[in-house]
Amino acid sequence: MTRVAAIDCGTNSIRLLVADADPATGRLVDLDRRMRIVRLGQDVDRTGRLAPQALERTFAACREYAAVIKELGAERIRFVATSASRDAENREDFVRGVLDILGVEPEVISGDQEAEFSFTGATKELTGRTDLATPYLVVDIGGGSTEFVVGDDRVRAARSVDVGCVRMTERHFVRDGAVADPPSDGQLAAVRADIEAALDLAEETVPLREAATLVGLAGSVTTVAGIALGLDAYDSAAIHHARVSYDQVAEIAERLAHATHAERAAIPVMHPGRVDVIVAGALVLHAIMDRTGAREVVVSEHDILDGIGWSIA
Numbered sequence: 058m059t060r061v062a063a064i065d066c067g068t069n070s071i072r073l074l075v076a077d078a079d080p081a082t083g084r085l086v087d088l089d090r091r092m093r094i095v096r097l098g099q100d101v102d103r104t105g106r107l108a109p110q111a112l113e114r115t116f117a118a119c120r121e122y123a124a125v126i127k128e129l130g131a132e133r134i135r136f137v138a139t140s141a142s143r144d145a146e147n148r149e150d151f152v153r154g155v156l157d158i159l160g161v162e163p164e165v166i167s168g169d170q171e172a173e174f175s176f177t178g179a180t181k182e183l184t185g186r187t188d189l190a191t192p193y194l195v196v197d198i199g200g201g202s203t204e205f206v207v208g209d210d211r212v213r214a215a216r217s218v219d220v221g222c223v224r225m226t227e228r229h230f231v232r233d234g235a236v237a238d239p240p241s242d243g244q245l246a247a248v249r250a251d252i253e254a255a256l257d258l259a260e261e262t263v264p265l266r267e268a269a270t271l272v273g274l275a276g277s278v279t280t281v282a283g284i285a286l287g288l289d290a291y292d293s294a295a296i297h298h299a300r301v302s303y304d305q306v307a308e309i310a311e312r313l314a315h316a317t318h319a320e321r322a323a324i325p326v327m328h329p330g331r332v333d334v335i336v337a338g339a340l341v342l343h344a345i346m347d348r349t350g351a352r353e354v355v356v357s358e359h360d361i362l363d364g365i366g367w368s369i370a
Contacts, residue, residue, distance in 0.1 A: 058086070062131035063365035064122060066155075066163065068098030068141040068200025068223045069334065070276065071115060073122045074362045075129045078370030084182070085366050088129050093118040094330025097151075098141030098201050102224045107145045112154060119158040126159075135369045136163040137361070139171050141201050168217020172197070172204035174364030176212050179272050179357045181367065184210070194268030194349065197360060198222065198277045198341050200334070205259045207268055216262040220255035222277050222331075222338035229337075236333045238318045245314055248337055252344045260348075271351040274360040276331055277338025282356040283326030284309050291326045297358040303346050306354065310339040 058077040065072045072092040076085040095114040097107065126134060136155060142148045142165050155163045166174075175197040183189055191209035200223035206215040229247045230237045237244055259265060273282075282296045285305040313321060313336050322332045331338075346354065 059133065059370050060088070060129070060131050061366050061369050062122075062126045062129075062134040063362050063369065064119075064134070064136040064159075065362045065365060066097060066115065066136065066138045066142065068101070068139070068202075068221055069096055069330065070094045070200070071097070071118045071122075072362050073125065074366055075126060075131050076366055078366060080370065085363055085370075089125055090362075091122075091125075093121070094328065096200075096223065096330070098144075098223050100227065101141050101144050101201070102227050105145065106147050107141065107151055112151060115151070116154050116158060119155055123159050133369045134159065134161045135365050136161050137171075137174070137365050138163040138165045139199060139202070139361075143167075144201065168202060168204060169215050171202075171361060172206045172215035172217055173212050174368065175204050175274055175361040176206040176208055176215070176364070177367055178360045178363030178365075179274055180208070181363070182359065183272075189355065190269035192268050193270050193272050194263075194265060194351075195272045195274065196278075196342075196345055197274040198338055199275055200224065203255070203259075203341060205263045205265065207263050207265070214263045216259045218255040218258050220252055220341060222334040222341065225251060225337035225341070226334045230333075236318070239315055240336060245340070248340055249344065252341055253348075256344060256348050265345075265349050268349065268351075271346065271349060271354045273342060273354040273356050276328070277335060278342055278354065278356055279358060280326060280328070280331055280335055281306060281309050281339055281342060284324060288326050291328070293358050296356055299356045300353045301356060302353050303351065306339070306343050306346055310336075310343040313339050 063074045075089040099111040195206045197204040199221045201221040285301045
């Protein structure tokens, strides 16, 4: 087995996986899996630059991760950066900081690469399951973008579009530096219109309606699943491969959209860093299910991070 360290740095969170990869069984055996919400993409949609405070939050997490990687003795490290760092004019500041701390240069990957990693991570362990028909549609709802991938044992079509929970929140819900509490009907309509336009773009490349199984990834989806399951605390094992119905997603999206910040923060499975962006994330998931006609979403805790791990194993 090979001990690998995979880091996924997105618009909202930075995550680490240290695992032993066993090619014989096709499994990644987790040694450490953790996440920090650093909001690297703070204001990127408006300014086109990574904010100094966002960079420092990210570098602090990198220093923590460097210590974990050293302690566990990972043989190979791969650091992948996605939407926010793709969009930023000053991404070289980010690259230099990560290189200084971790000794590895972050790869600012394309949306298509991001989609392929997400697909591999989410579907590798689904192979052979008779209760889930193929092809799969894997959707990774991130902070800055959402990836759509259709495939079975391989990727058939993929598209990344710039509609994510942080980007939509900052574009439509923020006024005078504060997030609407709760959003107005007009703001919700504007977000829904942006999402529909993004789905039109995705559908130019990816046959969204041809998939037999919808697989949902990332924090917005797993949080909605935790709410649907009625969990008293976030439980990764309970959420992984949970099946959440369209009706549940529709009801939760509507409830979150009209809840105050305090009401959302009081939900047991809600991470503090997702309170202000979960409305947009839930609306994206609901719109995808509307567009595809999916009656349920299969939720996966394994995603781009696992795909990165396999890519270096």
